[in-house]
Amino acid sequence: MGECGRTPEQCAKNGCIFDLMMSGWVHPPCYDEELSNQFLRENNFAFFHDGAGTQPLSEAEARLGLYRTIYTNGTFHYQHCTYLWAKQLRARLKKPCVLDSDSRSVEHVQHCLHRAGAPNATQVVLQTGTTLHAGSWQLDCIIGEREVHTGH
Numbered sequence: 001m002g003e004c005g006r007t008p009e010q011c012a013k014n015g016c017i018f019d020l021m022m023s024g025w026v027h028p029p030c031y032d033e034e035l036s037n038q039f040l041r042e043n044n045f046a047f048f049h050d051g052a053g054t055q056p057l058s059e060a061e062a063r064l065g066l067y068r069t070i071y072t073n074g075t076f077h078y079q080h081c082t083y084l085w086a087k088q089l090r091a092r093l094k095k096p097c098v099l100d101s102d103s104r105s106v107e108h109v110q111h112c113l114h115r116a117g118a119p120n121a122t123q124v125v126l127q128t129g130t131t132l133h134a135g136s137w138q139l140d141c142i143i144g145e146r147e148v149h150t151g152h
Contacts, residue, residue: 001027001141008066008134018065021083022102022139023132025065030100030141032087039083045072046127053127067134074129078119081112101140 004016004025011018011025018025021036040059047062048071049055057070084103091099102108123129 001029001143003138003140006138008064011065018063018134019139020059020063020065021080022100023065023080023134024100024102024139026100026139027141029098029143030139032090035083035086035090039079039086043073043075043079045076045079047072048128051128051131062132065134067132069134070132071128072130072132074120074124074126076130076132078115078124080130081115084108084112096144098141098143101142104142 004011004014004027008018008025014027016025016027017031017033019031019036021039045059046053047057047059049057049067051071053071057067061067062070062072087099087103091097091103120129
């Protein structure tokens with residue numbers, strides 16, 4: 001389906017949705033609203049404009065995807081990886097398989113496996129241990145059985 005755009009305005013105009021758990025814009029078929037909401041609800045992440053955690057940002061504001069960089073709990077990065085794996089599983093159970101390019105990326109999955117296998121105990125406990133960059137990579141919505149996508 002292609003990428004959504006290079007700015008939040010372009011993405012919204014193209015009918016895309018910001019997936020906070022992916023920190024990126026996706027076409028509606030690649031957005032698993034139920035799963036994203038579940039992860040956000042169960043983890044109750046706090047978001048901040050600054051790395052010191054002194055300028056709070058509401059989840060509702062973060063969900064708009066209008067930020068360049070925000071900070072959240074150290075566990076977010078690990079939960080993002082778990083979310084990616086849950087998305088993969090749910091997508092494989094449907095025909096045709098509909099999944100964004102980052103969730104299909106071999107490099108991203110390897111990165112998540114490395115993270116999960118060697119967690120940073122110092123980062124995990126920090127209120128602002130994860131830095132999110134909105135749109136730091138472009139997500140393509142892929143429909144069909146193409147198994148993997150190389151690169152972020």
